[in-house]
Amino acid sequence: MTNGSRQLHLNLFILASGHHEAAWRHPASTPERMFEPEFYGDLARTAEAAAFDAVFLADIPKLDDNIAFNAAGLLDPLVTLATIAMATERIGLIATAWTTYTHPWALARSLASLDHLSRGRAAWNIVTTDSAAAARNFGLDANPDTATRYQRAEEYVDAVLRLWDSWADDPIQLDRTTGRYVDPSRIHQPGVRTKHVQVAGALTTPQPPQGYPVLVQAGSSNHGRAFAATYAEAIFTAQQHIEDAQAFYTDVKTQATAFGRRPEHLKILPGLSPIIGGTEEEALRLQTELNELTVPAFGLIQLKDFAYVDLDHLDLDERVPEEAFAGAGNVTDNNKAAPRCTPTSSVARSRPCASCCTSWPARADTRCSRARPSRSPTTCSTGSRTEPPTAST
Numbered sequence: 001m002t003n004g005s006r007q008l009h010l011n012l013f014i015l016a017s018g019h020h021e022a023a024w025r026h027p028a029s030t031p032e033r034m035f036e037p038e039f040y041g042d043l044a045r046t047a048e049a050a051a052f053d054a055v056f057l058a059d060i061p062k063l064d065d066n067i068a069f070n071a072a073g074l075l076d077p078l079v080t081l082a083t084i085a086m087a088t089e090r091i092g093l094i095a096t097a098w099t100t101y102t103h104p105w106a107l108a109r110s111l112a113s114l115d116h117l118s119r120g121r122a123a124w125n126i127v128t129t130d131s132a133a134a135a136r137n138f139g140l141d142a143n144p145d146t147a148t149r150y151q152r153a154e155e156y157v158d159a160v161l162r163l164w165d166s167w168a169d170d171p172i173q174l175d176r177t178t179g180r181y182v183d184p185s186r187i188h189q190p191g192v193r194t195k196h197v198q199v200a201g202a203l204t205t206p207q208p209p210q211g212y213p214v215l216v217q218a219g220s221s222n223h224g225r226a227f228a229a230t231y232a233e234a235i236f237t238a239q240q241h242i243e244d245a246q247a248f249y250t251d252v253k254t255q256a257t258a259f260g261r262r263p264e265h266l267k268i269l270p271g272l273s274p275i276i277g278g279t280e281e282e283a284l285r286l287q288t289e290l291n292e293l294t295v296p297a298f299g300l301i302q303l304k305d306f307a308y309v310d311l312d313h314l315d316l317d318e319r320v321p322e323e324a325f326a327g328a329g330n331v332t333d334n335n336k337a338a339p340r341c342t343p344t345s346s347v348a349r350s351r352p353c354a355s356c357c358t359s360w361p362a363r364a365d366t367r368c369s370r371a372r373p374s375r376s377p378t379t380c381s382t383g384s385r386t387e388p389p390t391a392s393t
């Protein structure tokens with residue numbers, strides 16, 4: 001869609017079970033296909049036919065705490081996108097990958113391979129990840145703090161960019177007569193030794209067709225926004241209020257400009273979670289059907305996980321006391337010590353416990369600073385999920 005020189009970019013954020021917490025239970029959904037290759041190819045071809053720019057796959061390196069009630073099994077995004085690449089022709093392929101728990105050499109090669117095998121359609125959604133459970137999956141007792149994670153992320157991305165450049169343009173000679181395959185003087189050893197990242201030698205993979213895959217970022221803390229303003233060509237973000245979204249937009253564009261970049265080179269991809277019907281009445285009916293399929297226990301676990309609000313001791317029909325939100329604050333930086341939701345109205349006093357964990361979509365009376373794509377800020381008040389497709393401005 002264009003308006004003068006501006007163009008709207010649309011991405012399909014594929015969460016196989018659906019973005020509503022109960023979507024997988026709806027009779028029209030097909031959770032039994034979640035691990036079939038054709039499922040992803042079909043979705044991506046539909047998005048491609050609708051002129052979407054890209055498909056996007058999130059990735060969390062730990063099992064969902066709510067797996068009992070949630071069809072939240074995840075396939076590896078890079079492997080899945082390789083199958084999507086074979087099923088499509090033009091659509092972009094955005095893979096989420098964590099800088100805290102992977103090594104740059106291995107990831108640079110995987111992304112370069114995807115870029116080759118898709119003929120230049122790969123993109124990397126750079127995330128640092130902030131889960132203690134994830135840390136334990138990779139041999140650490142705790143997740144490094146935000147500043148440390150983003151320092152490693154900067155060093156990591158610099159190393160990956162050098163690795164993608166380790167093969168210069170056209171080093172392959174392929175001279176059958178002389179037996180010379182490549183000009184080794186055109187392959188460089190990155191030799192990176194920084195605080196968090198050490199990489200000696202070149203990739204085994206020639207330079208990606210795009211030069212380097214598109215850099216996307218998701219993470220909204222102060223560190224995350226500065227990082228995005230430095231490196232990202234697009235930012236995926238989940239905002240609950242128009243004022244917050246505008247402030248976010250202004251902040252990252254201003255920072256990008258201060259770093260000497262053109263602000264229009266940094267696209268913002270806000271998550272939207274539409275419920276679509278042939279008519280408004282049909283869409284509302286679908287919304288009601290989905291909401292009626294929610295399981296209160298799911299919402300209670302989500303509240304604990306993301307808002308640090310434990311309502312286990314309350315009966316579902318009991319009023320929620322304001323004290324339940326005692327430790328919550330409205331934070332701009334993500335920090336485990338500073339919970340992320342503030343009841344900004346009398347909701348905490350006046351709403352029954354059950355309504356805190358089953359309503360959907362988001363209500364405007366709880367304010368959250370951030371969320372992951374598969375666990376939206378709305379989980380703080382409603383236990384819902386976010387938000388395909390994403391659109392950029």
Ligand SMILES: Cc1cc2nc3c(=O)[nH]c(=O)nc-3n(C[C@H](O)[C@H](O)[C@H](O)COP(=O)(O)O)c2cc1C
Binds near residue numbers: 146220223238371
């Ligand atoms: C919109 C959004 C999407 C995210 N997606 C992922 C994801 O797919 N996988 C992941 O491990 N972390 C994801 N994260 C978490 C970030 O990687 C990051 O660890 C976390 O948000 C803390 O960084 P921040 O303080 O900059 O927000 C996401 C965060 C946001 C805000």
